[in-house]
Amino acid sequence: MPLSDDDLLHILKPDMDKARAHQAELSAEREKHYRAYRAEPYGNERPGWSQTVHPTIFSVVEWMKPGLVEVFTGDFFAFTPVGGQPDPAARKDAQARADRLKRYVRHKLFNQLDGERLVEDFVHDCLVNHYGVMKITQRDDFELSTELLPEMTTEELEDLARRDPTLVDVRGGKAFTRQDPYTGREVSGLRGAKAVRRRTRYKGFHLEVVPPRELCMLPGYPDLENNPFVAHVVRRDLDFVRRQELAGIYRKGSAKALLDKLTDRHALEDVAGEFHTQHDVDGLSPPDAMAQAHADAAAARPRGEVLVWECYTRLDLDGSGLLAPCIVTLCEDVVLRGPEENPYGGPPFEMGFVYKEPHKAVGRPIAAVLDHRQRVLSNLLRNIQDSAALSTYRGYLTTDARARKILASMGPGDVSLVPALNAVQEIVPAPGDPMLVNAFQLTLQEVAKESGVNENMQGLDHDALNKTAAGMQMRLSSGMQRQKLYARRIARAFRRMLARVLDIIRLYPPEDDRDIVGQDVSLSPEDISGSWTVSIDVGVGPQERQQSAHIMDELIQLLLKAGLQLGICEPRGIVKAVKAKYEFMDIDVSEYLLDDERMDLVAQLKGRIEELEGQNQGLARAIGEHARELRKAEQAQDRKGGRRGGMDGGPGSVAGSPGMPSAAVRASARPNPSGPEGPPDPSLLDPRLAAVLNAPEGGRA
Numbered sequence: 001m002p003l004s005d006d007d008l009l010h011i012l013k014p015d016m017d018k019a020r021a022h023q024a025e026l027s028a029e030r031e032k033h034y035r036a037y038r039a040e041p042y043g044n045e046r047p048g049w050s051q052t053v054h055p056t057i058f059s060v061v062e063w064m065k066p067g068l069v070e071v072f073t074g075d076f077f078a079f080t081p082v083g084g085q086p087d088p089a090a091r092k093d094a095q096a097r098a099d100r101l102k103r104y105v106r107h108k109l110f111n112q113l114d115g116e117r118l119v120e121d122f123v124h125d126c127l128v129n130h131y132g133v134m135k136i137t138q139r140d141d142f143e144l145s146t147e148l149l150p151e152m153t154t155e156e157l158e159d160l161a162r163r164d165p166t167l168v169d170v171r172g173g174k175a176f177t178r179q180d181p182y183t184g185r186e187v188s189g190l191r192g193a194k195a196v197r198r199r200t201r202y203k204g205f206h207l208e209v210v211p212p213r214e215l216c217m218l219p220g221y222p223d224l225e226n227n228p229f230v231a232h233v234v235r236r237d238l239d240f241v242r243r244q245e246l247a248g249i250y251r252k253g254s255a256k257a258l259l260d261k262l263t264d265r266h267a268l269e270d271v272a273g274e275f276h277t278q279h280d281v282d283g284l285s286p287p288d289a290m291a292q293a294h295a296d297a298a299a300a301r302p303r304g305e306v307l308v309w310e311c312y313t314r315l316d317l318d319g320s321g322l323l324a325p326c327i328v329t330l331c332e333d334v335v336l337r338g339p340e341e342n343p344y345g346g347p348p349f350e351m352g353f354v355y356k357e358p359h360k361a362v363g364r365p366i367a368a369v370l371d372h373r374q375r376v377l378s379n380l381l382r383n384i385q386d387s388a389a390l391s392t393y394r395g396y397l398t399t400d401a402r403a404r405k406i407l408a409s410m411g412p413g414d415v416s417l418v419p420a421l422n423a424v425q426e427i428v429p430a431p432g433d434p435m436l437v438n439a440f441q442l443t444l445q446e447v448a449k450e451s452g453v454n455e456n457m458q459g460l461d462h463d464a465l466n467k468t469a470a471g472m473q474m475r476l477s478s479g480m481q482r483q484k485l486y487a488r489r490i491a492r493a494f495r496r497m498l499a500r501v502l503d504i505i506r507l508y509p510p511e512d513d514r515d516i517v518g519q520d521v522s523l524s525p526e527d528i529s530g531s532w533t534v535s536i537d538v539g540v541g542p543q544e545r546q547q548s549a550h551i552m553d554e555l556i557q558l559l560l561k562a563g564l565q566l567g568i569c570e571p572r573g574i575v576k577a578v579k580a581k582y583e584f585m586d587i588d589v590s591e592y593l594l595d596d597e598r599m600d601l602v603a604q605l606k607g608r609i610e611e612l613e614g615q616n617q618g619l620a621r622a623i624g625e626h627a628r629e630l631r632k633a634e635q636a637q638d639r640k641g642g643r644r645g646g647m648d649g650g651p652g653s654v655a656g657s658p659g660m661p662s663a664a665v666r667a668s669a670r671p672n673p674s675g676p677e678g679p680p681d682p683s684l685l686d687p688r689l690a691a692v693l694n695a696p697e698g699g700r701a
Contacts, residue, residue: 019216033367139206
């Protein structure tokens with residue numbers, strides 16, 4: 001028996017209250033950490049004295065952010081086929097499908113979803129807050145538009161609804177009846193009706209950086225996968241609810257039910273302080289405060305905002321007694337959608353951390369780690385500034401009221417007239433204690449130890465000229481170890497995100513953009529089949545990339561000088577090494593180098609040319625040997641004819657024909673058009689050899 005709405009609310013309300021209370025505690029901590037990140041005053045400042053707050057946390061976060069963002073916006077991931085293929089052709093085909101799938105995912109992520117902004121926002125939340133949250137779902141973004149329809153009968157409207165999948169609803173219009181001139185029967189229809197159409201703006205997997213205040217979960221669970229209740233609580237207006245209702249996503253009558261309950265709406269005190277702080281630090285009023293100041297509650301309610309709870313929980317949907325993952329959407333005690341089966345199998349969120357302890361669902365923000373250091377640095381910096389101000393401006397003691405008034409308004413270079421010099425005494429403070437500056441520098445070193453961000457990484461080491469390059473590289477490499485660890489922690493979240501993306505692509509095969517014009521992107525149904533592993537390449541900072549490129553350049557030189565001669569490599573490997581070198585420097589050189597298919601074609605052509613050259617050389621040797629044998633035969637014939645001529649009555653004569661040369665002598669006397677070194681006259685050759693020589697050039701084997 002399906003659950004009623006009252007039973008559903010009775011089950012979910014206790015979990016919603018616990019998750020709201022847990023989020024309220026986290027929100028108070030985030031509000032405090034955000035003020036520290038923005039270097040807001042502590043409240044203990046004294047008028048007339050230094051009120052500077054050292055931006056320790058802000059500096060560390062903003063120096064860690066560039067390297068991490070660079071890692072996850074470059075070519076940082078790859079898909080690898082699972083299972084070894086014994087056939088080289090099958091392995092090559094599987095890798096080609098993986099590469100096509102990767103190009104498709106990168107195109108959707110960084111071209112259609114503004115991936116660079118998503119990565120930067122996610123990294124920022126991981127650094128400033130307890131965690132960063134990324135939501136990975138299948139999204140079908142659409143917009144509703146209206147269009148005036150001509151006068152149409154009921155049958156025509158029904159036919160239009162069957163043929164046009166974008167038609168959502170037909171609204172308005174006046175009913176009419178008329179007689180069909182062809183059949184003579186009465187037909188009914190609408191005149192002046194409007195069609196509501198749904199136009200798709202984006203369809204496919206979708207990534208969204210969720211503000212930490214919008215993620216509610218039960219405390220005490222180590223991760224979201226095992227948490228029995230997770231909810232995405234987001235502000236929506238009634239217009240959004242109406243549009244979702246028209247599109248068939250929310251239940252019919254949801255907007256009206258919400259409008260009736262707005263008088264008893266739930267307030268947002270749980271995270272109100274955090275929300276107001278984000279505007280207050282910039283000197284701005286929060287939106288809800290401005291709405292209350294410029295409009296009364298009755299005027300704001302028709303478009304008023306509500307809190308929509310998208311709950312991911314486990315319920316017994318089929319009465320079997322087993323809990324199954326499901327999704328329920330609630331707002332103001334109104335069930336908008338569900339319960340329905342969860343296609344993702346669990347909460348579609350991934351959390352990222354920089355400081356993470358085992359067996360805890362939330363991490364530790366940088367502000368919590370460095371809050372004490374920022375307070376110490378702020379106090380030391382205030383003391384240094386106050387000491388400098390006292391040493392510069394000094395002070396005076398006087399017993400005369402007139403002298404006090406004059407001295408209070410005196411500026412640098414002014415000449416003041418006082419009643420008597422003996423009534424004024426100058427206060428000469430002691431010089432500033434150098435220990436303050438030393439303590440300030442020592443505290444900065446402690447901050448570098450705790451955060452991993454030092455002067456070498458920032459390029460701000462004032463004593464760099466007095467250090468060797470090897471020493472600076474060693475210090476830089478040591479500092480990069482912490483950055484690598486932070487990048488690996490965030491990379492775990494990105495690896496799970498991309499695995500979810502692959503699952504969504506299999507669950508909802510792309511239909512609208514398999515072939516993208518103008519892009520090197522194409523996806524076929526076979527590409528989304530199979531199993532893939534996701535690998536993340538974590539490279540931190542341009543220094544390490546430059547060092548890797550330098551090592552790869554040395555390998556290329558070795559392969560060119562000795563590798564090819566020794567036969568330990570092939571040109572294909574050198575091309576791959578060149579590509580890898582420039583990938584470290586984030587330079588695409590693929591259009592300047594041959595791909596594998598063209599290299600295979602070139603290798604085949606070279607092999608065919610070498611084969612033909614060998615055949616030609618063998619044929620030339622055979623012709624030369626045959627020509628030498630013919631010359632020997634002619635010479636022997638000439639000698640024999642000479643002896644016979646001497647016996648028969650004269651040189652060059654033949655028996656019975658005095659004075660006539662022999663046929664061999666006549667043949668040897670013919671001029672050779674190819675010259676003395678060229679091939680002999682074909683008439684003197686063997687008939688088969690002559691046929692080879694007389695054949696066209698393309699037909700010779």
